[in-house]
Amino acid sequence: MDVKELKERKKALKLTTIELAKKAGLPYGTVSKIMTGETQNPTMATLELLDNALSHEEMVARVSAYKEELLAYIQMHVGKKIDQIKFEKEYRAEHNLDDAPIPYAKPRKNGGNISSSNGNLALFGDKRVTEEILAQFGEDRNVELIDGHIIVNEAPGMDHQMVVQNLGYVIHDFIRANKGKCVLYNVGVNVRLDEDDYTVVIPDIVVLCDKSRMNRKCIIGAPDWVIEVTSPSTRDNDYDLKMHKYMHAGVREYWVIDLEREKIVTFTEGQPMETHIYGFEDEVPVYIYDARLKIRLVDIGIDFV
Secondary structure, eight states: OHHHHHHHHHTTTTTHHHHHHHHHHHHHHHHHHHHHHHSSOOHHHHHHHHHHHHHHHHHHHHHHHHHHHHHHHHHHHSOOOOOOOHHHHHHHTTTOTTSOOOOOOOEETTTTTOSSSSOOTTTTTTOOGGGGGGGGOOTOOOOOEEETTEOOOOOOOOOHHHHHHHHHHHHHHHHHTTSSEEEEEEOOEEEEEEESSSSSOOSSSEESSSSGGOSOOOOOSSSSSSEEOTTTHHHHHIIIIHHHHHHHOSSSEEEEETTTTTTTEEEEOOOSOEEEETTTTSEOOOOOOGTTTTEGGGGOOOOOO
């Protein structure tokens, strides 16, 4: 990376030197001297901080553009079901994204709600919407509702789908072999997590032991066990926003399977809540089954190389 490239990216983002310095966590004087050429040989560490700050802002800009185009698409099809998969394919083709994940920025909290100005796809700004709006997207959507704000997720990749499928087999076989009363869902079931119209999530894997919480359309309230297989677009929400939502709602056990970092983070109910981190070669005990079920991801027929 060179200073000329950094200057061009800064200009494209319409950032002032003061703004860039603040975002990079550097003194204004340091950044100013680099941008004006007074500092001829800035350190690699400083350049990396500037590069990271610019990359983050570029990510926010791309996501904001995606958000605006999707919102316009929705508004053009009021009262109709939205084919998000078709929209995303067309968007990728138009912007030469190929199979790369649509970049998402980490959401900032604002009074407990998700801001729409920082790259997270809260499509209706600060206005809270209800479950009714999800009907526009159809059943094959990748859209969730958290605290009244729409969250749009990219379509899952092949590795993601394979993990969900094979893990589902393991859990289903255990429940069946032990004549368990719990049921498994790994095909995109709606969960009205707070038992209201403002939060509807679609976990990758759900285990529910109280069947009275089910109806034909969704699960009402907290399941017993939730697993999310994270991706670059969902990582921040899976580790932060969703974790707090799930555990606060009463989910007894929550797993985040991080394919990129090859780790599993588990959260279990209690005061205080317990958190454990495992590798893919570790045996991960299932809390709701008193560790009678232990899972090693490397044993479920998935090639992570």
